[in-house]
Amino acid sequence: MNYRYNVGLAMSVLAAKMGERPALKLSGGEAVSYKELDSQSNRLAKVLRNSGLRYRDVLGIVHDKSSICYAAMIAALKLGAAYVNIDDQNPAPRLTHIFESARPKIVIGRDLNESVRFCASSCGALPIDVSDVAFQKELGQSEDSEVSEMELVTGEDPAYIMYTSGSTGVPKGALISHANVLNFGAWVGSRFGIRSDDVFTNLNPMYFDNSVFDFYGALLNGAALAPVTRKTLANGSELMHQIEEASCSVWFSVPSLLIYLMTMKLLQPNRLATVRSFVFGGEGYPKAELRKLYAAFGSRSRLINVYGPTECTCICSAWDVRREDLVDEGLVTLGPIAENFSAIVLDDGREVPSGSVGELCLLGPQVGLGYANDSERTSIAFPLNPLNVRWPERMYRTGDLVRLGDDGRRLDFIGRKDNQIKHMGYRIELEEIEAALNRIGGVLQSAVVHKSSKQGQKMIVAYVAVDAPLDEAYLREQMEQLLPAYMIPQRFDMRASLPKNANGKIDKIALLDAM
CATH class of the missing domain: 3.40.50.12780 (ANL, N-terminal domain)
Known part of the structure; x- marks a missing residue:
């Protein structure tokens, strides 16, 4: 052979x-x-x-x-x-x-x-x-x-x-x-x-x-x-x-x-x-x-x-x-990137200095081929490395914000660049949950956030503007027809309207601060 x-x-x-x-x-x-x-x-x-x-x-x-x-x-x-x-x-x-x-x-x-x-x-x-x-x-x-x-x-x-x-x-x-x-x-x-x-x-x-x-x-x-x-x-x-x-x-x-x-x-x-x-x-x-x-x-x-x-x-x-x-709070460091990867941390296409925050981009032999039958999203997530002008080098934009350590290697996770989270191990786009909520009759608008409970555990909370009386049991039942169990919010908060920021967009910061 x-x-x-x-x-x-x-x-x-x-x-x-x-x-x-x-x-x-x-x-x-x-x-x-x-x-x-x-x-x-x-x-x-x-x-x-x-x-x-x-x-x-x-x-x-x-x-x-x-x-x-x-x-x-x-x-x-x-x-x-x-x-x-x-x-x-x-x-x-x-x-x-x-x-x-x-x-x-x-x-x-x-x-x-x-x-x-x-x-x-x-x-x-x-x-x-x-x-x-x-x-x-x-x-x-x-x-x-x-x-x-x-x-x-x-x-x-x-x-x-x-x-x-x-x-x-x-x-x-x-x-x-x-x-x-x-x-x-x-x-x-x-x-x-x-x-x-x-x-x-x-x-x-x-x-x-x-x-x-x-x-x-x-x-x-x-x-x-x-x-x-x-x-x-x-x-x-x-x-x-x-x-x-x-x-x-x-x-x-x-x-x-x-x-x-x-x-x-x-x-x-x-x-x-x-x-x-x-x-x-x-x-x-x-x-x-x-x-x-x-x-x-x-x-x-x-x-x-x-x-x-x-x-x-x-x-x-x-x-x-x-x-x-374990002495301080926050998350444990990610540490340095694995030996079979190289990584760059970018902010607006420029590499950030040590101690600064930017988006983690990965290069190397474990970077995948793209998305199945989805060339548009592949081209967005898997662009060429803008720092390499010598040859075309494909990378993956993780969407994760990290802080580059003083040693230029250690990475600390800061948060998501977009509205994506990891919950119970599953990577979830909060917009996908919102899209499902907005399909339900009586729902005018929705906003979904990932926030900590008093015990420090993360949970998915859905804030829903409704134009008709809806209860949590009904929303949960409808969501179970649309999404897998791990994407169903742990809490639903029904309101007449959702808070807006100066740009007229839903103010998710205010919702994150809400009890």
Whole structure:
């Protein structure tokens, strides 16, 4: 086989090396070896090819964290098709847009629901239900041999599409390449000191960017992955039991989950004895809560604060939290940018000096390809580096405001340049929530803000101007038809009108100050 720079080949080579070592550690003590997962992906690739999936097509996966779904991801990579993991609980309008934007040739999953089947039918995608007897028979008869398409796949080919919130109310599908993924996997292995006996938690949903660390951090470094299903995640006691049963050593979640488990007294110093690294990111970790985690585990485990946009392959910085980081208030530093990135901090197109604030722009081999079937937003978010006049160098504008440290390397997060937030680990455009609210009858105008409660926890609050009596229960019910649960505001404040500033625009500063 000719050498190609692609993830499918890397996983195939690693599977031959790892053999019977566990790749997946499922609940109840069940394990799937590297050899078994590789074999399953080879056979599934043949089934998908026979069903019409080709090089540079897109495979939709309704991911339930079963071994067949992980095998589907690897099968797509081997075929040179990009995969997109789909949340089948998405409201219909959002699900429809994802299908129309990603344009999958095939959608695979277990017990596909009516919404998924309708969207698949509407965009001409073939639905494949893995519980179907005919599928099981074809998979069982399929040949376990190398996938010939691996010879075609290059580093610049798309590996996956990950959807994020969009400011116009339309989600954006970030396209990440094989080269992006391979660079990321190598960096994770080095930065986190990953060993073949490590076990990663897979608490994050597979349609959520944090799962990229789980999946590739483990399976590109010979470690094991311990998938936690949505049902188990909703039960703290079961979750803790499964993580301990799998002897997990690398934990990754949003801070909200760690805070919840500690508040419920499920996560205590005598638990999770094998976890040597608590990695957290996706939202800010309130210092008061982080101090509790450090007091419980700081003496025996690394606490690592990570940061990074979906468009740049999950993570671009990692900072080991120290005792001195917890003395003051505010957020823990992002630290210096990762070794496989370069970064510039710009203000109106000019590089800022040390100690100043500007927009973080990222360059390097983890910067993604752009947005799926969205050239307009790609050109805005992925412009050329204005400081490089020698050759065209593409960068990603994060929209995050950071302060550049006196050393010219350390970065401290200040806030969003636009109206985008991270809440419970999900990146959300507040305008998307406003757009949904404004579709509801009786709503004249809306403004959504992200503010702190008295306890220091961040929450989404919707201020709504109405021309008819509306109650919170009704608004919440309507919003549940339009947006995923994590985007529903925690509070609704109904008013006759919203405050305006001198320019006649809604005064969000006044709303942020409102009790």
